Amino acid sequence: MNYSCSRYELKCNECGRRFGNQPLSACPDCLAPLEVAYDLEAVRGIFTRENIAAGPASIWRYAALLPIPDGFQPDLPVGFTPLVRAKNLGKRIGANNLYVKNDAVCFPTLSFKDRVVSIALANAQKFGFDVVGCSSTGNLANSVAAQSARLGLKACILVPSDLEPAKILNTQVYGARLVRIDGNYDHVNRLCSQIADEYNWGFVNVNLRPYYAEGSKTVGYEIAEKLGWKLPDNVVVPMAGGSLIRKIRKAFQELIYLGLVEEKPVRFFGAQATGCSPISVAVREGTDDILPQKPNTIARSLAIGNPADGPAAAKMIRETGGWAEDVSDVEVVAGMQELAETEGIFTETAGGVTTAVTARLYADGRISPDELTVICITGNGLKTTDALTGRYEEERAIRPRLADFDAYLRELDRTAEPELAVAGEIHVH
Amino acid sequence: MSIKVLLPAAFTRHTDGRKQFDSAAQNLPGLLADIDTTFPALATQIKGDDGKLRRFINIYVNDEDIRFLGGEGYSFKDGDEVMLIPSIAGGCA
Numbered sequence: 001m002n003y004s005c006s007r008y009e010l011k012c013n014e015c016g017r018r019f020g021n022q023p024l025s026a027c028p029d030c031l032a033p034l035e036v037a038y039d040l041e042a043v044r045g046i047f048t049r050e051n052i053a054a055g056p057a058s059i060w061r062y063a064a065l066l067p068i069p070d071g072f073q074p075d076l077p078v079g080f081t082p083l084v085r086a087k088n089l090g091k092r093i094g095a096n097n098l099y100v101k102n103d104a105v106c107f108p109t110l111s112f113k114d115r116v117v118s119i120a121l122a123n124a125q126k127f128g129f130d131v132v133g134c135s136s137t138g139n140l141a142n143s144v145a146a147q148s149a150r151l152g153l154k155a156c157i158l159v160p161s162d163l164e165p166a167k168i169l170n171t172q173v174y175g176a177r178l179v180r181i182d183g184n185y186d187h188v189n190r191l192c193s194q195i196a197d198e199y200n201w202g203f204v205n206v207n208l209r210p211y212y213a214e215g216s217k218t219v220g221y222e223i224a225e226k227l228g229w230k231l232p233d234n235v236v237v238p239m240a241g242g243s244l245i246r247k248i249r250k251a252f253q254e255l256i257y258l259g260l261v262e263e264k265p266v267r268f269f270g271a272q273a274t275g276c277s278p279i280s281v282a283v284r285e286g287t288d289d290i291l292p293q294k295p296n297t298i299a300r301s302l303a304i305g306n307p308a309d310g311p312a313a314a315k316m317i318r319e320t321g322g323w324a325e326d327v328s329d330v331e332v333v334a335g336m337q338e339l340a341e342t343e344g345i346f347t348e349t350a351g352g353v354t355t356a357v358t359a360r361l362y363a364d365g366r367i368s369p370d371e372l373t374v375i376c377i378t379g380n381g382l383k384t385t386d387a388l389t390g391r392y393e394e395e396r397a398i399r400p401r402l403a404d405f406d407a408y409l410r411e412l413d414r415t416a417e418p419e420l421a422v423a424g425e426i427h428v429h
Numbered sequence: 430m431s432i433k434v435l436l437p438a439a440f441t442r443h444t445d446g447r448k449q450f451d452s453a454a455q456n457l458p459g460l461l462a463d464i465d466t467t468f469p470a471l472a473t474q475i476k477g478d479d480g481k482l483r484r485f486i487n488i489y490v491n492d493e494d495i496r497f498l499g500g501e502g503y504s505f506k507d508g509d510e511v512m513l514i515p516s517i518a519g520g521c522a
Contacts, residue, residue: 026439028442030477033485190512291496294497306487
């Protein structure tokens with residue numbers, strides 16, 4: 001069960017051994033996670049600004065630097081999400097040059113997981129798996145379910161039993177087999193690695209993990225391209241397993257190597273919820289040793305207490321001169337509301353984490369106001385509406401009469417904050 | 430007293446295909462010493478040049494990460510199921 005490809009193959013970053021292409025996630029010798037290594041010279045002259053611009057408006061425009069088998073025909077227009085200037089949020093938190101990478105609207109299932117799953121499933125098909133699966137905190141489950149339905153693959157998905165109802169429904173609707181596990185994500189993940197040992201299934205984030213993880217690079221390519229082939233000064237990224245933040249950097253390094261962008265130092269900042277913050281704790285304490293935690297946070301998509309890419313992420317963040325922070329659940333909800341109110345972007349709890357951490361980084365002076373900073377929003381708020389339960393009262397209905405409306409509005413204005421009251425009056429007159 | 434040790438498929442090339450074995454080890458250092466003598470090739474695989482357990486290995490006792498139980502200081506109990514597993518990253522970001 002393997003294939004050869006001249007552009008890329010699996011490699012152990014610890015001992016340097018190479019493995020061709022096969023469904024394998026850890027080095028059999030030193031047990032370190034495997035990565036996909038590319039022959040960058042082979043794509044020089046192919047992976048160019050011009051060729052990319054002529055490609056489709058999806059992650060497939062970067063296909064030359066993605067581990068997809070020769071002959072693979074991309075199907076869904078995944079990714080290529082907006083990068084928007086965030087002047088309003090910036091004004092509120094003291095940032096003059098702030099951008100939001102908005103994967104809350106990633107196709108097809110509204111999270112950045114669509115990127116990684118499309119790469120993993122391309123390889124699952126090449127390896128001949130009939131059944132694919134994943135351990136998931138929700139977004140991954142949704143994406144595997146949807147994309148495997150489209151490709152005609154059977155899916156078996158394992159999730160912690162306390163997952164948000166919307167994320168469970170958004171998996172079941174695609175006809176996937178969903179197994180709820182009485183435990184946290186780390187229990188689910190461990191079980192999946194045992195299942196992958198016994199069943200001949202393609203687990204996107206276990207035995208297909210090296211391929212899967214490469215999909216995250218497209219976030220980095222898109223940031224650079226949409227900035228006019230420039231790198232930002234800073235990137236703020238949510239951290240669960242610790243993979244995305246490293247892959248964005250890998251993308252930037254490839255772009256520099258191939259001459260698509262000018263070399264410049266980019267600082268990476270990691271965001272976690274305090275209730276599950278093993279990586280941010282390691283960064284703050286100046287160590288690469290990750291002490292596992294038992295997650296207790298509403299940011300369930302980030303609730304990985306024992307992140308295997310954590311040591312590498314912590315090391316990388318420090319190398320770039322960046323930092324990591326974690327925020328309370330109260331701040332997470334406030335972050336969700338702040339991003340929605342200022343930029344019209346409704347993100348899930350993980351995005352609340354990222355927004356709140358970003359605000360703190362500016363408040364603490366770790367990021368200067370004029371530096372070009374991109375924050376990565378990775379999921380959609382419609383999937384975690386339970387986090388906002390009780391935040392907005394259901395208003396009483398009024399009769400369909402102008403006088404009633406007028407009276408009602410004045411009543412609201414008496415109780416509203418002054419800023420909102422003024423806005424109301426402008427509309428009334 | 431006896432504990433049951435479970436191994437993933439990746440380790441079985443060093444154990445003649447055995448996926449589990451029993452040990453009378455009292456604690457984690459005792460278990461590693463036991464592996465040194467019973468399966469020396471496995472010992473080489475799971476320990477680095479410094480003789481310490483590689484950081485990519487997680488050890489679970491009855492579903493609980495041993496680090497939550499006191500790590501090397503934890504005393505195995507009769508019937509404990511001890512699992513050695515490479516840490517595979519996962520999750521959402």
